[in-house]
Amino acid sequence: MHETRPAKITSPIVSLSDGYVRTIPSALIVAAIGLVLSLILSGGTERFLYVYLTNFAFLLSICLGCLFFVIIMFLTRAGWSVTLRRIAELYAMCTLPLAILFLPILITVLSGSDVLYPWVNGGWSIHNSDGALAHLPADQLPPLEQLKAAFLSPGFFSVRWIAYFAVWGTLAAFFLFTSLRQDKEGGIQLTHRMQAIAAPALIVFAATVVFASFDLEMSLEPFWFSTMFPVYFFAGGVLSALATITLTALWLQRTGRVTDEITTEHYHDMGKLMFGFVVFWGYIAFSQFLLIWYANIPEETFWYDLRINKNGWKTLSYVLLIGHLFIPFLAMMGRTVRRNKNIMFGATIYLLVMHWLDHFWLVMPHYNHAPGGHVRGLATTSFLTMIGDVACTVAMVAAFIAIFCLVARTRPLVPLQDPRLGEALNHEVH
């Protein structure tokens, strides 16, 4: 028999409480060991930096996806998701500490090293048809590339990244701290304020994410053209953000926190959203591919050529097509799957692994074409190097968990006095 629940938090533990104090030191130790191990196994900073960039992009896209989740929930005045929103708000707030993890990349660029980005020294490092590296001065670049070269300079790059982190940090802080203030004060005025900010926030968010994706991953190959790339970055980011929120909620409930507030109904709806974004990711990935494939223009196709015909990347391309699209599409279609917490636990981890592979696929092929490195494909990567990649990933994720614990601390993991709390508690999927 169904009863309407009162809009009250009933779980005994609604925060990380003292758990975070225990987690942070061990996570930081894992991070330190992992990074050192990865540096050793990668055989130098070069490959390490690429794997580091992969992981940074992976984590950043998750945080940005969470920020998007928060904004869109206020924009649509959603009631069902209120109990999940705080987790997203906390992850969005992690964007600001992520700026520290961005420093190695920024320092590499500012030191004038074109290990990562071939545009660092004004001109672009490119490979001749025989594989030898050549440096093309800026004034010898084709006309369109000269315009790009003006945009891609270390100074302007740094300014942009400061601006991105400032914008994301401000937005995340606004939503998190307004929401935390509402925990104490209550009232609908704060919700109205966040709703009013949500629409302009979404515009600013879109503009910054577009350029950040250009800067972070697309400019690894500055000759390439694709207007679809930022949407691709965004689609994967939101998908993994949904997976991260769900996974965090499941983990919190398994450890006895917020047991009453997040129900099967919420997991069901998060499953639907994830299903939607699996399709959206596939739609965008295919849209990007189809236009380039169809037009068949060399300055666009070489990017896919690298990932389909060169150095063993074809396998990973197919793994993404099947593992990132077909399998989750069929697996997450069913209602039974979405309402089963154990399956959802596995599914979210699976989706996050796929999203990590997606960023690996975006970044790593350029390592093989980086200065000094010619034909070092996926197939020829040694086992120890792969262990180094995994070590770097474990380290970065551990650092990220430490950041999350630091941000979450003893803060409530559900909004305590949101005016739509009752709606969320009584949420039911029809």
Add this chain to the structure above:
Amino acid sequence: MAEKSSNESKEQKLVGLLAQFDDPETLVHACNEARESGYIKMDAYSPFPVHGIDPAIGIKRSILPLIVLSIALGAVVLGMGLQLYANGQDTAWPFPGYKFLISGKPIFSIPANIPVTFEIIVLSSAFATFFGMWILNKLPRLSNPLHRVSRFKRVTNDKFFLLLESADEKFNRSGSESQLKGWGAVSIDEVNQDLTDNELPKWLTTVGILGAILLMLPPAAIFSQWGQTNRHPRLHVVPDMDWQHKSKTQTVAANLSNELDGVRMMYNDLRSARRPVDGAIALGSLDIDSELNYGIKSDFAYTITSGGNALTGVAGSQGEKKEDTGAITVPAEQENIEKYVTTFPENFELTQEVLDRGQQRFEIYCAACHGYAGAGNGLVNQRAMALAATGGATWTSARSLHDVDVKDDAKNPVGRIYDTITNGRNNMGPYKAQIPVNDRWAIVAYVKALQETGIQSDTPVVEDK
């Protein structure tokens, strides 16, 4: 007006008991009670979705998602199959396709076919959902007996109802009523179905017939003009489409001002299209094989180099075709028979299929004048000769392919037959625009076969076929 009297006069059937409740909680409670008492055929009505009502009245999960899924999977097969059928393959009956080569892509390629397949999936899923929902809900219904209960009107406003159907095994007119009262019903109404309700209203029939007649007027107007001539100028329903602001190929537009409504009509050199880049060769027109493309030995061919691309031409191949001068037969210039190839070119493979193709092409392009057997007595030739005999026309008879001169390999090698088809000879026009290279060689092969079998030149065309 006549509601009361008609209600009494018509045949009535008890559908069930409709109980009214004042709040959703009581409704859910009553539904649970009814289900637990063993009622199966019942339905609840409320102004908004009530939480927990589905399990309360024992509604099972809809099979609609499965229907949609299976239809969507069928759509994948349909979409892919349609494209495979239409342009993915090139077989004969029963599935003749069009192997369109588009942008050099494979004839059947999965990436190019995904958008169409995707759209078909979306469309069929939407239809499956929409119409599946209708069918599962037994819609559309012309009338529902519930609307005869006046209290029921507030179901869209603030009242909640439970209907126990009389078709249910547990239903008992008085017993059910007292049960409903026990569950908290505020009021209970009998729902009666008027058995005449299912009949179409008479006015609807009239309107339907009238509408159908009106709908038939436009096609009738069109059919009345079938095969008629008309002196009026045609109607231009969409003038923008009939007179488009664009330059047509191979024309110099009349308005040399170059601007029309702000649309640039052509390039500054007054062309309507750009010239190809020097040395560009259109796809499939690289004819460096002079034996295959011209029927001429490579020793007699010349190569010109332009912009880094080699182009092959044949000396004199342009000069041999003369203007069609009607009755006057232009004598062939002294031509060098030596230059024609005497055997089929290396890059042309002669098989039975090619020969059959040659026969088919011959009967399309050549038989009209030369006759099906190549006797030079095709229908066009017969008619033209008949007209010429009465002075109504001038005509030079088509050659019989069985003439000694034509059959002679020394005087008329295969390369020369090919050249004849390509560029024409005497009064015969060139066919290079109509017939592709390989088909021309196939026709040559068929002509040689005809000459070998030596069918008599006086065989009548009709019987021959």
